[in-house]
Amino acid sequence: MEFDLSDQPEIVQEIASYALQLWELAQSWLLSPEAWSQFGLLLVAWFAARFANKRLQPILSRFLNPSAEAGYTAKARLFLHQFLPLLLPLLAWVFTGVGESVVRSIFGSGAVIAFGKRVFLFIAVRLLVREIIQDPFFKLLGRYVMLPIAAVYTLGLLEIATSKLDEAVVPLGNLSFSLLDLIRFIVLGGVIFWLGRWSNDQSVSLIQKQKAMRPATRQLAVKAAEIAIFGVAFLIFLNIMGIPLTSLAVLTGAVGVGLGFGLQKIASNFISGVILLLEGQATVGDYVELDGGEAGTIIKMTARAAILETFDGRWIVVPNEDFITTRVVNYSDQGSANRYEAEFSVSYDTDINAIPEIIETAVAKLPFVLTDPEKPDCELRGFGESGVDFCLEFWVNGIDDGRNKYTSQVLFAIWNALKDNGIEIPYPHRVVEFKNGLPT
The missing domain is CATH 3.30.70.100 (Alpha-Beta Plaits)
Known part of the structure; x- marks a missing residue:
């Protein structure tokens, strides 16, 4: 079966070439006794996996599902319990791998059973993305990155796809990078900064439990931990991507110029927030009245502003600079009379x-x-x-x-x-005087 595609675009010719190769491969599999024996081994591996899964599932479920235990061991067991749906495809993948080694030792090749092995792995990845992963970021990453990669790997086209992506170069001024580097950049950056966000949440929870620390000190520790964690995450990201720190000199200079002109208010409010946290003149829980008449309880202090909640339920966002440059009356000072x-x-x-x-x-x-x-x-x-x-x-x-x-x-x-006590509370009295006597 031949078609004349010489007048078609190059990409159409390549797709047609791959389709023709797949058709010839499918024909060779359908007409080969060796291929049919490998199909039989795949079925054996699948039913063996189902039998083993039926026996192992209840045992593992009882072991990994603690009833009344608490602590890190129980949390680890519950974490592993959610991966039990992967047991069936992973057992099939393991049994297929054993069958593949046998087939290759007998026939010298095992393309069919290797393809089935990759199919079982794809089923496991699909279950992982659709039923197990709950975090929105990792679910998005799995849906648009892990599943496509697993599908391409299952078809045996992963090396071809990576080489094509590596050859597709995207120019950006004096810089140029391939589409493969761009995908790595997005995936690695997302994972690293997700880990940074998770680490920051854990550190915030740990710091907030330290009741012996003053509220202002806790807020300062939270901000310092946040800056340190995301700063380290940024440096790790640059190191993994192979970007030298010297290349950030131009960016640093641009940021410095921006701070000198357009961002000076933001910088001023940030520095004022650090001063407030260090000195403790006003902190979360204090009832304050500013020079402009705004009054309320401080419910949150951010790097840029403090949020006051008034008694009528309104929120007022007050820049940190106002606490430093204007007169502030603090009525509470953490519950004083x-x-x-x-x-x-x-x-x-x-x-x-x-x-x-x-x-x-x-x-x-x-x-x-x-x-x-x-x-x-x-x-x-x-x-x-x-x-x-x-x-x-x-x-x-x-x-x-x-x-x-x-x-x-x-x-x-x-x-x-x-x-x-019979004491009268007075009210105003008025005396009306008529100069010419009462009217008739």
């Missing part, structure tokens, strides 16, 4: 000398009011238009929720105490 005031007035007919004792006694009974550093103090503030003005100063261990938490309960206590 704060003083608040509650103002009220009484009638001029009241014996004002008894007011302080009445109010101080009533407010001191509230469970959240502190006696240290100072007990409740009722002070006379002035003589108003409608009544005598007082102010109660009290200390609490926490932040008043927008004047709607502690102060509200204190005002309720003041109201009840005044009512219980």
Whole structure:
């Protein structure tokens, strides 16, 4: 069966050549007793693998599935347990390998059984990608890299495909690289930086468990570990790819110019964040009020900014530089006491000398009011238009929720105490005078 493809593109001629070779190979396999014997050995290996898998699966499942154990040994056994679906194709691959050695020793060749062996390996890779791998990155890598490579290897075209990819050169300015190098670059870079991300997550979890460290110190340690891990990952990546560090001189210079012009704010905020973590003037959990009026609890500090959560649920992103260059009021300092005031007035007919004792006694009974550093103090503030003005100063261990938490309960206590003692809370009075007498 011949076709005249001389006027077709070169790639079409190559594909036709490979297809013709595959057709001739298939014909030789179908008409060869040696090939049929190898097909028979493949079936024997498959059924032997099924029999061994049926016996081994329950034993391995009981051993690798601890019921109530804990610790690293149990975690390792559970990790291995998820690979049990690979047992059947891997057993078939092993038994086929034994059959291949026998066939080659008898006939001197074993192309058919070698192809079947590669098919079993492809089935194992497919199960690994589709059913076992759960991480999104590795699942993507398996779907678009591992499976195609396994398929090409199964067809026996891996060497041809790699040579073609190596010959396809991509020019990039003064640099040039092959498509094979590009694929290696993407795969190795992804794996290395995934490992860096995993290592960073583990280090963050370990550092956050160190409760003896100050929160600011923990944050600083987290940032330092993150920079160190990804810096080492970047250097390892360059070393594996064979890129000399001297080639980064131009990039470093460009980054320096960018920091001097467009990135100066980012650099300033990063340095300010490091200073905040070192000095501990403001850290996660503190209630702060900035010079611009923004106030809230710091719930997160990043390399560029701090995130404040207000009492109405809003998040405010404040650049770290604002904490250094402007005035910042820190109300909490990790749960220290704060003083608040509650103002009220009484009638001029009241014996004002008894007011302080009445109010101080009533407010001191509230469970959240502190006696240290100072007990409740009722002070006379002035003589108003409608009544005598007082102010109660009290200390609490926490932040008043927008004047709607502690102060509200204190005002309720003041109201009840005044009512219980028959003291009137004044309200404005106005006198209307008619110069010409009352109207008729």
